[in-house]
Amino acid sequence: MQDQHNLFAFHVRAFGACGDGTTSDTRAIQATIDRCAGAGGGTVVVSAGAYVTGAIELRSHVTLLLEAGATLLGSQDMAEYPLISARWEGVERTTHAPLIGGRGLQNVAIMGRGTIDGRGQPWWDAYHTKTLGAPRPRLVSFTECDNVVIEGITAINSPSWTINPVRCSNVRIQGITIRNPADSPNTDGINPDSCRNVRIADCYISVGDDCVTIKSGTEDERPDMQAPCENIAITNCTMADGHGGVVIGSEMSGDVRNVVISNCVFVGTDRGIRLKSRRGRGGLVEDIRVSNIVMTDVLCPLTMNLYYACGRWGDATVSDKQAHPVTSATPRFRHIHLSHITARNAKVAAAFLFGLAEMPVEDISLSDVTIGMAESAEAGYADMADGLELMERAGLYIRNARRIRLHQVEVRGQAGPAIRIADAHQIEISGCTTPTPAPGAPVIALQNVQGAFIHGCHAYPGTEVFVQLDDERSSGVALVGNHLDHAEQSLRAAVAAEPENIQITAEIER
Known part of the structure; x- marks a missing residue:
């Protein structure tokens, strides 16, 4: 049952996994993980083959190694994803368990050159037909874990969000490929949520929603579960399609701070760098640095929107452009600095910064930024908010702002x-x-x-x-x-x- 060359390697086939693409291997894979953990930890090896599996849980001190040619196939039996309590879209609730998950773990990893295929089509269909009883499973989601590594794998066709650490610390996600269809609903790439000390590097992400989203819960989350997302580094990534390249919010009630985004390429994302929130959320986004970014074929390279309306369209409080009293429920964006950015073929606007009348976006700088608008484009909305005018090849639009510095900014081809x-x-x-x-x-x-x-x-x-x-x-x-x-x-x-x-x-x- 153990590799003769490595006493700490446990092979799933030795515990009954078939890898034939048809037989359910859920129990065999889970048994292997549990035996490995019972031995004090080690590596669970998934060799070449196609392994059908429902939800499985990692254990502390266990590395799941997907060798080249190995594919985990998400079970098409929805009963294999039991209902659990987990944060989804900013609040703890009942959801389907992720394909691979765990809570309260230490020193866990998913590594290798293999593939995790969530086979999400049935879940997407159920979402569209509104026949789901609970939110869809994520592909990989760890909660309250420390020292998490996800490296080298390919993740495709996730039922919903693909990689979603929640309230985790010391997370490294490196060299992975994520591919979900451009029209698949809410299939974000990597979403750290109320996490600390996260590094995302050398990844390719093409998805049906935001490529990377930094979150920290909503105003509806229990106070004892609210926590900031902080000390986040995102670098050397290519992101394609989707609604946004790197996004902060709109779930940011627990605060987001100390974020560095560098050396990335965005191709065909609706927005490039996108910050979004609304009245009622509260929370503070601050100390964000963005540098060395190249974008092509985006609707709007940069947006900061404190009137974000998705889920609250038509809400009189959210949409009101007059000043409201400042309270703990007032969101704030400040100390955000972007430099060395090139965008080509932007379609709707060069940038869109829209603070609240009572809480302007504050201390924002753009330096060495060149944005070229598309020669022709259809009119659209720079971001999602009530009462916006259609834009087409507009320049930088800034409203409700304080301490704004524009240095060496060039806009080409604007109307x-x-x-x-x-x-x-x-x-x-x-x-x-x-x-x-x-x-x-x-x-x-x-x-x-x-x-x-x-x-x-x-x-x-x-x-x-x-x-x-x-x-x-x-x-x-x-x-x-x-x-x-x-x-x-x-x-x-x-x-x-x-x-x-x-x-x-x-x-x-x-």
Whole structure:
């Protein structure tokens, strides 16, 4: 029953697994895991073959090794996924057990060059026909575990979320491939939820929802189960299709902080970097760094949306654009910095940042960012919120914001202003431009902006107006040391304003 070369290796075939693609091997695989754990730990080896299995549980100090040519096939018998209590979409509830899971474990791993095929089609069908009695199983989900490794495997056709550690610490997910059909519902790739010290690296992810989503529960979660998702590093990954490349929220009531996203490529995702929440969620997202990202064929490369409406469409509180009292249920986004980003063929907007009227997004910077819009695109919505206007090849849209810094940002091929900012305070725009100024539109449009320092910018030939004040409420706007020789007008007030309300300092190199 044990490998003669390794006394700590336990082979599932030695415990009765057939690997013929038909016979249920659930009991044999579970028996192997349990025997391995009973021996103090070791490696459970799944050799080449196709093993049909329902839900199985790992044990502490056990590595599940899927050798090349080995495939775990998710059972098509839904009874093989018993009902358990687990967090799903931000709150503890009754769900179907994951294909591979465990709770309260230490030192567990899933490794190798084999494949886990969730065979999710029956679950997707049941979801669409609303015949499910409980949420679908995830492919792999560990809860309250420490020192978790998932490495090298291929995961496909997950019934719902693919990899979902919950309240885990010291998690490493490296070199895995995830492929779910683009139209499969809610088949997110990797979703760390209220986890600490997570590293996601060298992965390829193509799914039917968000590729990587960082979560921390909702306002409906029990207080004793709320916890932040923190100290997260995502690097060297390629992400395709899906609704978002790397997403934070909307379940973020337990806070999300200390996140680094670097050296990634997004291809054909609806959004690239996406932060989303809404009134009632509470929670704080802060200290996020994004660098060295290349995107192609995305709807909108960057979104921060505090009016996220999915699941609450038409809700008067969520959708109201007037200021509400600030309470513990008010979500906040702050201290978020993005640099060295290239996006090509963006379709809806270059960026969409929409804070709450009572809680602006705060301390946000974009540096060395180049965004090229598609030559033609259908109008769409930059994010999911009530009351938004359709956009088509729009530039940066920023509303309800404080302490925004745009440095060396270039937008190409936009229809309308390259940068539009409304209801904002303390704005700095430096070294920003568009080589394709849109006819009849300013490069920068400001509305109700209090304090804007615009310097070191360059106007290309064809620029009609570089900065336009769209209403009489903007004040403290300074243009200093810009190169605006090619602009017909450096500054224009579209609406007459009293001098004491609009104070402009202009030092323009002409």
